[in-house]
Amino acid sequence: MTALLRKSRDRLGRGFVLLPPFLWMFLFFLVPFLFVLKISFSEAIIASPPFAPLFEYDPDEGVVRAVLRFFNYGYLIDDDLYLRAYLNSLKVAAVSTVICLLIGYPMALAIARSPKARQPLLLVLIMLPFWTSLLIRVYAWIGILRQDGVVNNILMGLGVIDEPLVLLQTVFATYVGIVYAYLPFMILPLYAVLEKQDTSLLEAARDLGARPIVTFMSVTLPLSTTGIIAGSMLVFIPVVGEFVIPALLSGNSTLMIGKVLWTEFFSNRDWPVASAVAIVMLVVLLIPIMIFQNQQSKERN
Amino acid sequence: MPASGPAFPVLGDTMEDAAQQADVKLGQPDFIQFKDVTKKFGDFTAVQNVSLDIREGEIFCLLGGSGSGKSTLLRMLAGFETITDGRIILDGEDVAGVPPERLPLNMMFQSYALFPHMSVERNVGYGLRRDGVPKAEIATRVAETLELVKLTDFAKRKPSQLSGGQRQRVALARCIVKKPKVLLLDEPLGALDKKLREETQQELLNIQRTLGLTFIIVTHDQEEAMTMADRIGVMNLGQIVQVGPPRELYEQPNSLFIADFVGALNRFDGVVTSQVGENAQVRVQNGMTLKILSPYEFNEGERVKVTARPEKLSVFPADSNEAPTARNALQGQVTFVGYMGDQTDYRVMLDGGVEVKITEQNHHMSTKIAIRTGDKVRVDWPARSTALYSA
Ligand SMILES: Nc1ncnc2c1ncn2[C@@H]1O[C@H](COP(=O)(O)OP(=O)(O)OP(=O)(O)O)[C@@H](O)[C@H]1O
Ligand SMILES: [Mg+2]
Numbered sequence: 115m116t117a118l119l120r121k122s123r124d125r126l127g128r129g130f131v132l133l134p135p136f137l138w139m140f141l142f143f144l145v146p147f148l149f150v151l152k153i154s155f156s157e158a159i160i161a162s163p164p165f166a167p168l169f170e171y172d173p174d175e176g177v178v179r180a181v182l183r184f185f186n187y188g189y190l191i192d193d194d195l196y197l198r199a200y201l202n203s204l205k206v207a208a209v210s211t212v213i214c215l216l217i218g219y220p221m222a223l224a225i226a227r228s229p230k231a232r233q234p235l236l237l238v239l240i241m242l243p244f245w246t247s248l249l250i251r252v253y254a255w256i257g258i259l260r261q262d263g264v265v266n267n268i269l270m271g272l273g274v275i276d277e278p279l280v281l282l283q284t285v286f287a288t289y290v291g292i293v294y295a296y297l298p299f300m301i302l303p304l305y306a307v308l309e310k311q312d313t314s315l316l317e318a319a320r321d322l323g324a325r326p327i328v329t330f331m332s333v334t335l336p337l338s339t340t341g342i343i344a345g346s347m348l349v350f351i352p353v354v355g356e357f358v359i360p361a362l363l364s365g366n367s368t369l370m371i372g373k374v375l376w377t378e379f380f381s382n383r384d385w386p387v388a389s390a391v392a393i394v395m396l397v398v399l400l401i402p403i404m405i406f407q408n409q410q411s412k413e414r415n
Numbered sequence: 416m417p418a419s420g421p422a423f424p425v426l427g428d429t430m431e432d433a434a435q436q437a438d439v440k441l442g443q444p445d446f447i448q449f450k451d452v453t454k455k456f457g458d459f460t461a462v463q464n465v466s467l468d469i470r471e472g473e474i475f476c477l478l479g480g481s482g483s484g485k486s487t488l489l490r491m492l493a494g495f496e497t498i499t500d501g502r503i504i505l506d507g508e509d510v511a512g513v514p515p516e517r518l519p520l521n522m523m524f525q526s527y528a529l530f531p532h533m534s535v536e537r538n539v540g541y542g543l544r545r546d547g548v549p550k551a552e553i554a555t556r557v558a559e560t561l562e563l564v565k566l567t568d569f570a571k572r573k574p575s576q577l578s579g580g581q582r583q584r585v586a587l588a589r590c591i592v593k594k595p596k597v598l599l600l601d602e603p604l605g606a607l608d609k610k611l612r613e614e615t616q617q618e619l620l621n622i623q624r625t626l627g628l629t630f631i632i633v634t635h636d637q638e639e640a641m642t643m644a645d646r647i648g649v650m651n652l653g654q655i656v657q658v659g660p661p662r663e664l665y666e667q668p669n670s671l672f673i674a675d676f677v678g679a680l681n682r683f684d685g686v687v688t689s690q691v692g693e694n695a696q697v698r699v700q701n702g703m704t705l706k707i708l709s710p711y712e713f714n715e716g717e718r719v720k721v722t723a724r725p726e727k728l729s730v731f732p733a734d735s736n737e738a739p740t741a742r743n744a745l746q747g748q749v750t751f752v753g754y755m756g757d758q759t760d761y762r763v764m765l766d767g768g769v770e771v772k773i774t775e776q777n778h779h780m781s782t783k784i785a786i787r788t789g790d791k792v793r794v795d796w797p798a799r800s801t802a803l804y805s806a
Contacts, residue, residue, distance in 0.1 A: 317495055318528035320515040322542035322589065332541075336532050 147396075154389035155182045165385045186390035196374065196391065200398065203371040206360075207353040210292045211346045214300040217293065218345065222304035223334070226311070237305070240298050252291055252362045259287050259363070283365030291359040296352070300345040307341030308334070340410070347406050351399050371395055442471030445504075446629060447492070447597065452501035454487050454653075461487045463653040464501070471596075474623060474630040476640035478677075479650030485633040486525070488650070489599050492631070493522045506596060516545070520597035521590035525605060527582050529574040535561070535585050536570040542593040560592040563622065580611050591622065597629045604639065616642055637677050641665070649673055665724075671804045674722050681728070681771045683721040684806065687713040695803065697721055703767035706743050706798040718806035725772040727800035730761050733791035742797050747771075749790045761786070763794050 156165040170179050190196040225236045243251060258264045259281040266278040281287055311334065319329040357372035364370075371391065378388035447469040454462040462484040469475045477485045490496045492503055494515035503510045510518060521542070530538050536557055543553045561567045564584040574582055583603065590598055603619070604612045620643060623630050634640050640647045641661040648658045657669045668674035675682075685699035695707045697719060705721055713719060733746060750770065751762035761773040771794060786792060 312526070312528065314524050314526050314528040315530060317515070318522075318524055318530075318589075319541070320495075321493060321522045322593065323516045323545035324541075325514075325516055328545065333530060 150389045150392055153385050154186055154393050155184070156386045156389075157183050157185075158384045158386050163385065164383050183386075186386045187394070189387060190390055190394060195369075196371075196394075199369050199371040199374045200394070202369045203354045203356075204398070206288065206292070206368060206370060207350045207356075210289060210296065210353050211300075211350045213289065213293045214297050214349050215342065215346060218297055218300035218304055219342075221297075222301045222308055222341075225301075225305050226308035233309070237302075240301050243298065248295060248358060249362075251295070252359055255287070255291050255294065255363060256282060259290070282363065284367050285364070287363040288360055288368045291363045292353055292356060295359060296349045299348040299352075303344035303348065304338065304341040307338045311337055343406055343409055347402065350402060354399060355395055443506075444468060444470050446471035446506060447631075448502075448504040449488070449492075450502045450504065452488070452491065452503060453499050454484070454491060454496060455499045461653055462491070465653075465655050466501075467648060467655055467658065469629065469631065470645075471629055472627055473645040474620070474632065474643055476644035476647045477631065477633045477650060478635065478637055478640040478647050480635060480676075483650040484653040485635075485650055486601055487653075489522070489601055489631065489633055493520060493599055494518050519595055520599060521593055521595040522599040523586050523590050523601065523603050525601040527574075527586040529582060529585055529589070531574055534571050534573055535566060535577070538574065538585055539588045539592050542589065546593070556592055560588045563591075563625075564588045564618075579606050580615065583607060583615065587619070587622070591626060591628070594626070595628070597631065598623075600630065600632045602633055602635070604634075604636075612639070619643065641677075647677075649676060651676075668802075671720055671722070674802065674804075679725050679772060679774075681723045681725060683769060685719055685721050687715055687717045687719055687803075689715060694798070697803070699767065700769050701767035703745060703765065703769070705801065707801045707803055708799040709803045711803070713803065713805075720804040720806050721801060722804065723771075723796055723801045725760070725774040726776075728771060728773040728794055728796045729775065730763060730773055730786055731793045731795060732786065733793050742795055743801070744793055744795050747792055747794055749786060749788050749792055752786065752788050763792060765794065 152168055153165055156168055158164055159166050166181075168180055168182070170181060171177075172179050221240075225233055225240075228236060256263075260266075261278045261280070261282070263281070265281060266275075269275045270278065315333050315337070316329055319333045320326070324332060355372045355375075356370065357376055360368050360370045360373055361376070375388055375391050375395075378384050378391060382388075445468045447467075449465050449467040452462060452465045453460065465488060477488065479485050487496060491498050492505070492510060494510060494513055498511055505518065505520065530541065533541065539560055540553050540557045543556060548556070557570075558567070561570055564587055566581065566584055566588065569577060569581060569585075574585065577585065583606070587603070600619075604615055607615060616639065619630075622628075630643075632640075632643060644661055646658060646660050647664055649656045649664065651672060657664060657673045659667075664673060664677050668677060671682075674680055683697075683699040683705065685697040685705065688696045688698050688704065690696070690709070690713055693708050693710055695709050695713060697705045697707055699705055699721060707721060730749070745765050745767065747763040747765040749761060750764050751760070753760035757777060759775050759777055761775065762770055763773060764770050773794065
């Protein structure tokens with residue numbers, strides 16, 4: 115009897131601990147998501163808010179009628195602009211993730227292997243850019259990349275080029291901006307796993323005949339997969355929906371779904387189509403998140 | 416004998432035969448040479464002027480307290496630490512500047528350092544894959560080695576699915592599969608419980624004999640060093656204090672430090688009252704006089720330390736027969752009796768006010784307790800089992 119009581123009390127305790135995060139997710143993720151989902155099944159009208167209500171009260175029959183309209187989703191399929199934007203966003207996100215990984219891994223490794231006393235300083239340097247608004251930092255890149263900007267001035271000054279290069283409003287500028295902005299999100303989780311790695315494993319590998327590069331490939335790298343996956347997710351997922359950086363640096367060179375969403379929402383004032391775009395994006399992103407989750411639970415077993 | 420210099424205790428009778436027995440299987444006497452090796456970490460000297468020769472095929476134990484520099488010495492030999500000063504020669508080659516992967520030795524780490532993402536099999540095969548051994552040969556050698564350490568049934572498991580003792584054996588297998596000339600073991604049995612540790616000591620000895628490896632074992636457990644080693648080097652504060660076979664260290668310690676570190680000890684402070692030939696008399700606390708046989712001459716009136724190991728002492732009921740004159744016989748009262756099964760530990764407060772420890776082997780089966788706490792007893796030991804050190 116007392117055991118039963120204790121059990122139910124334990125369950126109550128656990129529920130108490132889990133309640134705040136659940137409440138948080140419910141209020142700030144699920145509820146807005148349901149709103150967006152609802153709007154995506156609606157129709158654009160000239161009104162405020164600019165979409166038709168989903169539920170209509172029919173006074174003649176005395177019932178509430180729900181009208182689900184799927185044509186917004188059909189529209190996404192009909193016009194290949196959306197498909198191209200999705201695919202291009204995924205491509206930009208994938209390429210940016212790989213670049214971030216290639217630059218971030220050596221940096222994370224260098225920090226993790228530097229003297230313990232110096233690591234906090236190096237980490238602060240990685241996070242320092244966050245102290246300034248992203249918008250300002252992206253504007254700074256405009257200053258660096260434009261025709262009479264820093265890069266062109268230096269290259270011309272050195273006589274490497276005669277004509278200023280067109281850097282801004284290019285795919286190149288998009289990648290520079292995205293990699294720059296998201297690099298810390300790659301470095302921090304990588305650092306976290308690399309810093310925890312037992313250095314005696316590396317010594318054991320050397321002792322057993324592995325050269326440093328082989329030690330890296332066979333011990334360091336495989337033991338940091340969780341960090342690689344976490345960092346890649348943290349870069350890939352937000353970059354797919356990224357709006358600010360392409361809006362400021364890419365011009366028309368890069369078609370990304372975030373910009374399409376913006377245009378639908380604010381320029382076309384077509385909330386239902388914009389909502390449908392958002393819902394599809396969410397579904398597309400759920401796939402890598404689920405792969406990640408799966409990997410994590412496998413890791414634990 | 417100058418008053419400040421160390422005095423040496425009497426020579427035992429069978430001291431050399433341990434070394435001679437060991438000699439039979441040993442090869443090249445200067446297989447590994449430490450020549451005046453020093454290691455500094457910044458201002459801190461972790462290893463200081465260590466000179467040491469290790470024979471091929473021997474089991475050498477580095478014994479010392481925590482922080483005495485044992486691991487550091489080993490890590491310099493394995494190529495993981497740079498040598499600040501001096502040279503280390505391994506089989507005729509200077510190890511300085513040779514990366515660890517090219518040294519013909521392997522190290523078993525204190526933490527085992529098993530690769531958590533690889534199965535037992537892959538852990539053991541790791542070194543062979545690095546050496547480019549053909550696949551088929553790797554498979555047979557790994558299987559053989561797992562057989563040797565009795566882990567065949569665990570080949571597919573991950574290290575996290577093994578017990579402490581099994582992990583230890585994987586770590587061992589991973590080293591010996593490479594057939595190195597030298598195996599360095601840093602506290603190989605530290606994480607095991609007493610019973611498992613004793614079993615594993617025997618297994619290690621068997622494997623060492625089968626493969627004819629040179630073992631250098633780091634430990635801070637003097638019993639372990641005694642059981643396993645052909646020779647022991649005792650370290651203190653970064654220096655090697657004494658090197659010798661276990662018996663020599665125990666019976667002929669070259670300093671009070673070693674005498675105290677290796678085994679239990681009774682100590683008395685005293686003053687030499689007379690010495691005729693080897694027969695010295697020392698007055699210790701409260702006017703007790705001890706008879707000591709010492710090959711070294713002391714001045715009359717010199718302050719000395721007297722030591723005697725507990726197992727050299729015997730207790731008798733106070734009213735038993737007198738002891739021969741060559742022995743020390745002191746009266747006292749028993750303060751503690753500890754029955755251990757194989758032996759009994761006594762503590763006796765001597766009438767002179769000094770407490771001594773005595774260990775007696777329980778040779779005969781008996782449930783009768785002959786001597787109890789509070790009994791008046793006579794403590795008795797031969798003059799030749801007592802050592803003298805300048806104070
Ligand atoms: N990398 C290092 N930097 C600074 N000091 C060190 C370093 N490695 C070891 N030391 C110091 O050198 C001394 C000897 O260390 P070492 O690890 O050799 O001791 P040990 O005899 O193996 O001790 P234990 O039995 O506790 O393992 C210690 O005082 C330690 O603090
Ligand atoms: Mg150590």
